[in-house]
Amino acid sequence: MPVELADTTVASGADASKSRISRRRVLDAAARCFLNKGYAATRLSDIADEAGMKAGSIYYHFDSKEQMLSEVFDIGMTAVFDAVRTGVETLGPNASHRDRIGAAIKAHLQQLLEQSDYTAANIRIFGQAPAEIQRRHMPDREAYREYWRLLLEDARRDGALRADADLSLIRMLLFGALNWTVEWNDPEKGPADKIADAATAMLFDGLGT
Amino acid sequence: MPVELADTTVASGADASKSRISRRRVLDAAARCFLNKGYAATRLSDIADEAGMKAGSIYYHFDSKEQMLSEVFDIGMTAVFDAVRTGVETLGPNASHRDRIGAAIKAHLQQLLEQSDYTAANIRIFGQAPAEIQRRHMPDREAYREYWRLLLEDARRDGALRADADLSLIRMLLFGALNWTVEWNDPEKGPADKIADAATAMLFDGLGT
DNA sequence: GTCTATATTCAGATAGAC
């Protein structure tokens, strides 16, 4: 029995692994398609083409197109939230507020532009996703916004940001400057870090003379 | 004959007018639907419902869904470009660069958030529109970008913006801050001008202490 | 000008062979 058990374990382990791998390949393809064409305009055959299989085969891994979208959103939000938290915490507790916010901006843009099609898809197409899917993912997004809200509020409390600033407005303008990069950035043209530095400088210093 | 001529003229004038009016009603509905749901997710029956007619009737006024999208893009870009030019030129030739850029920001946001669903649709869904439509409207958008490029460059030339700024990068970050408002702004919550003032202050002064 | 009815095309989803 130990042998059969071992064999079975190996076999099902291998199967499970193959399944997990091609499931992920399909999801990668879905994230790319959703990002580039939008949700409604993406056909299952587009995803299948990019994943190297036939449209019908997708249903071995997923129940529906909506399920794929939902998982793409989940993975994308987790990726960017983790990256930002890690980027800020890596600085240690004595970093300046400017450095903390700068690190958050850098991590956000790296995920969006270089690391994760899932994050990019989440940010780019969330607003046009089916209402039910949007509703389901509101709490994630709210938690992420809340993290940024505290980041900025702490900075103001300690005098690193002007006391008279409308922080929730500023936060949304900052998100806009960062998130809109997905509409125009050409990865060939330069690293996300360069954009991040410019955004941080604009936020803190402005461009007036 | 003068009578018949007059009658015919009046009658065809009235018909033409009715036609123009309901054509515009359909296009208004299309702009709203495209803005809210995206292009691919909008059905002709959505547009028809909102315009108070049946889906088939739309084809009396338009040849295709794509034609509607193309006209929405045209009207939206013309509206925002005209508004921005007018806003800047109204200041007269002796206005400060800060005031000129501030006026451009205000006009852009007013169109986007309060005046024109056409402009909002153009900005929000352009990136997910069919490739052929995007291609056709590239020159318009390029001209608009060019206007802003000169606005910022003139300011820098005269010393109103820092000499070391990467203006094309800054311009795209600014566009992002402004354009992303269409994703989050709640028209009930406050006027576009308030957002415009915050954006202008951020651009010139920054928020650091 | 707008309607009803319909042709046509297409995309999401399912069934069963391999």
Place this chain on the structure above:
DNA sequence: GTCTATCTGAATATAGAC
């Protein structure tokens, strides 16, 4: 696990009555 073949529903677009 992936394929081929197919069902089904939907959406664009057309035809002809009113």
